Amino acid sequence: MSGATERQIAEVAKAGEPDRYAAALLAPAAAQGALVALAAVAAEIARIPWQTSEPTLAEIRLQWWHDALAAGMTGALSGQPALDRLTGALRQWGISATPLLGAIASCRAGGGADGSGAGGDAGPDGPLMATEGALFEVALALLGGGEGDVSRATLGHAATAYGLARGLAEPSRGLCDVAGGSDRREELAARARLSVAAARQDLHRLRRPLLTAFLPLALVEPYLSAVSSPDAAAAHGADAVVPLRRFWRIGLAFARGRV
Numbered sequence: 001m002s003g004a005t006e007r008q009i010a011e012v013a014k015a016g017e018p019d020r021y022a023a024a025l026l027a028p029a030a031a032q033g034a035l036v037a038l039a040a041v042a043a044e045i046a047r048i049p050w051q052t053s054e055p056t057l058a059e060i061r062l063q064w065w066h067d068a069l070a071a072g073m074t075g076a077l078s079g080q081p082a083l084d085r086l087t088g089a090l091r092q093w094g095i096s097a098t099p100l101l102g103a104i105a106s107c108r109a110g111g112g113a114d115g116s117g118a119g120g121d122a123g124p125d126g127p128l129m130a131t132e133g134a135l136f137e138v139a140l141a142l143l144g145g146g147e148g149d150v151s152r153a154t155l156g157h158a159a160t161a162y163g164l165a166r167g168l169a170e171p172s173r174g175l176c177d178v179a180g181g182s183d184r185r186e187e188l189a190a191r192a193r194l195s196v197a198a199a200r201q202d203l204h205r206l207r208r209p210l211l212t213a214f215l216p217l218a219l220v221e222p223y224l225s226a227v228s229s230p231d232a233a234a235a236h237g238a239d240a241v242v243p244l245r246r247f248w249r250i251g252l253a254f255a256r257g258r259v
Contacts (some may be wrong), residue, residue: 001085004067006033009040009082016035016043016143018243019127019166020135022250023215027143034089034142040082041065041100049107059108068106073097095141098223099134106130127161133159139213161196162216164188165223169241189224201206202259211257219246 013021024035048061060188068078090097106127126208133155138148168188196217203214221240241249253259 001081005081006036009085010036012043012082013037013039016040016047016245017249019162019216019219019234020139023212023254024137026251026254028128028209031142034086035084036141037085037089038135038138041086042103043150043157044080044082045107046131059107062104066101066108068102069104071096082113089142090138093142095138099137103134118156120158126156127227128159129156130162131159132163136213140210143210143213145213147187149206150201157199158203158214158217159213161192161199162218164192164195165220168192168227169223181222185227189227192220192224200259208254208257211259212254214259215250215253217259218249222246222249 002136010021013036015023019244020039021036024032024039027035040115045062048065049058052058052061065083068076068080068083068086072083073091075091078082078087087097089095109127136155136158140146143173167186199214199217203217206214219241222245226241
């Protein structure tokens, strides 16, 4: 894959999944490219539902990604650089694409990050486990980890904490139902704080290379702080955490060996 293509993938990842992109840069060199591609694929898929007001068009696009991912695991090329880079790595290292296929299915079902959509409760078996949890799970696998390193419950806590915090910080994406105003935001923020605390109880024992998969959790508190006032969410949006602070928080978490 050419340097220009690698840069293109990196730009997509940086714009749409900046936390995962920053974390990928701290991963072992052998896994960096695949992790950046994972972030880019996540960014491309996540923006489909809110990129168009036509549900049928969104469904068609999501179905394309689902089919292209499944075909890519057999060696077929899609022509989508990030997806081809990712499926190549998954095949090379014998990693299943099932979690990612489930994430796309959850997006198609319309599950909200707060459990308000079709996916049900925002817990270990809810929509966040299917989406954010899938990304944590695949990132962990790309770093050489697996079920023996992190329990499903911990994955669920991590997914809930990060998904709710980012959903509150980026209301335009429609990930969280905040129709209840400040009371609703406070309820979801409290759930995110409890979830990140629960995740940390297990993640502190991970070897540093594996912990890289969970470095985005270092941004939970900054996201929640940015939306703590009634008008904060609308004021900040996707800029709730400035780039320098994002890299500082993630770098500090990596250096300390805990998120």
